[in-house]
Amino acid sequence: xxxxxxxxxxxILNGIIVFLLYLDLFLCYSIGRTLIKKDMNYLKGxxxxxxxxxxxxxxxxIGIASIPxxxxxxxxxxxxxxxxxxYFNIYHREPQMDLSQSVxxxxxxxxxxxxxxxxxxxxxxxxxxxRLILNDLNITFEPGKKIALVGESGSGxxxxxxxxxxxxxxxxxxxxxxxxxxxxxxxEYLRSMIGYVHQEPVLFNRSIRENIIFGREEYLxxxxxxxxxxxxxxxxxxxxxxINKLSEGLDYIVGIKGxxxxxxxxxxxxxxxxxxTKPKILILDEATSALDYLSEKEVQSALDNISLxxxxxxxxxxxxxxxxxxxxxxxxxxxxxxxx
Numbered sequence: 432x433x434x435x436x437x438x439x440x441x442x443i444l445n446g447i448i449v450f451l452l453y454l455d456l457f458l459c460y461s462i463g464r465t466l467i468k469k470d471m472n473y474l475k476g477x478x479x480x481x482x483x484x485x486x487x488x489x490x491x492x493i494g495i496a497s498i499p500x501x502x503x504x505x506x507x508x509x510x511x512x513x514x515x516x517x518y519f520n521i522y523h524r525e526p527q528m529d530l531s532q533s534v535x536x537x538x539x540x541x542x543x544x545x546x547x548x549x550x551x552x553x554x555x556x557x558x559x560x561x562r563l564i565l566n567d568l569n570i571t572f573e574p575g576k577k578i579a580l581v582g583e584s585g586s587g588x589x590x591x592x593x594x595x596x597x598x599x600x601x602x603x604x605x606x607x608x609x610x611x612x613x614x615x616x617x618x619e620y621l622r623s624m625i626g627y628v629h630q631e632p633v634l635f636n637r638s639i640r641e642n643i644i645f646g647r648e649e650y651l652x653x654x655x656x657x658x659x660x661x662x663x664x665x666x667x668x669x670x671x672x673x674i675n676k677l678s679e680g681l682d683y684i685v686g687i688k689g690x691x692x693x694x695x696x697x698x699x700x701x702x703x704x705x706x707x708t709k710p711k712i713l714i715l716d717e718a719t720s721a722l723d724y725l726s727e728k729e730v731q732s733a734l735d736n737i738s739l740x741x742x743x744x745x746x747x748x749x750x751x752x753x754x755x756x757x758x759x760x761x762x763x764x765x766x767x768x769x770x771x
Contacts, residue, residue: 444499451495459488527556528600528618535611536620543574544624544711544743545609546595552603553590564590567604574609574711577744592714592745596625608712623650626710626742630717632701634689639674640681642689643704650708660707668702669733698730706737713737713744 463484553565565587572578580588593599594606597613606613613621634642643661644651651657661681665671673696677683689697705713715734737744 448495448499451498452492455491455495456488459484459491463487528597529614530618533614533616533618533621535615536617537609537611539624539709539711541609542624542711543609544572545574545607546570546572546712546743547607547610548591548604549607550604551594551601551606553587553594553599553601555599565594572743572745574743577746579746589716592716595712595714595745596627597621623708624711626705626708626713628698628701628705628713628715632689632697634685634692634697634700636684636687638679638682638684639670639700642685642700643681643707645704647708654708661703664703664707667706667733667737668699669736670696670699670703673699695730699733702730702733702737711742713742715744715746 463479463481466479467481467484548568548570551565551568552563553568554561554563568587568591570591580591582588590599594601595608595613597616597618600614608616608621608624640661643664644657648657651660654660662671665674665681674680674683683691685692685697685700689700692700734744
């Protein structure tokens with residue numbers, strides 16, 4: 432039935448195009464005949480002649496014949512308009528956070544990475560019912576330790592991580608980093624202290640070097656030599672093991688979404704990107720849960736190596752035996768359970 436309807440629509444469209452073609456010829460020659468017969472001086476003071484009529488008819492025919500070619504491009508135009516609409520909505524959006532008091536930038540050498548939740552309450556701003564996701568949460572993450580954050584689905588694990596990154600402001604209580612309330616930190620500086628490794632790393636169709644630097648050239652140049660920082664990050668994340676085997680090395684193009692690399696290789700590049708700025712806090716969001724055994728072992732070795740560098744490391748696993756075993760095997764010093 433659907434194929435019949437599509438065939439009917441195509442037949443109607445073809446019929447309209449053919450009708451317009453013949454209508455063009457009819458109007459062109461009938462009107463042109465009248466113009467020539469009456470010696471109409473429409474063309475810069477001269478009479479209309481037969482070649483003028485032929486040229487006008489041919490141009491109109493080409494225009495009509497090109498109408499079906501617009502079809503394949505309409506979808507692209509619609510998608511472009513939709514993408515542009517999203518861009519302008521984001522561009523003109525005014526942040527709800529008050530950043531007027533967010534100015535503190537303590538020396539990075541003095542930052543330890545101690546995180547404290549004191550009676551923290553939170554509900555998402557988009558929720559009209561203001562249902563509490565976190566209710567009087569009290570947790571302390573000691574600096575330099577590796578902590579596993581576990582709990583049932585919906586218990587607030589991801590929300591707690593988002594608050595540490597200050598993607599949202601808390602609605603009650605206090606959230607402190609090294610004794611300073613999180614909303615007092617300069618936002619860019621705060622996020623430079625935090626490294627984040629997602630379960631599914633996002634890589635761009637650029638070189639490994641560009642994916643690791645990820646638009647932070649200006650900041651990196653202020654803290655050291657960029658090439659040296661990239662090399663150290665690759666060594667610490669064990670990425671150098673496979674990068675050195677590539678003929679292009681750090682200039683190797685990883686493909687769209689990193690499709691030219693294995694899952695373990697992509698994850699190790701994501702780890703190198705996260706530790707490039709030498710963050711004091713490292714958040715691992717199920718960093719090995721989507722990998723096979725061999726890749727998981729390689730990435731876990733890299734994570735263990737990084738966790739020995741006196742960073743406050745927060746693992747964000749699901750509450751199941753597989754992830755808990757990963758946490759124990761990684762010599763986690765503390766397991767914090769969040770539940771409503």
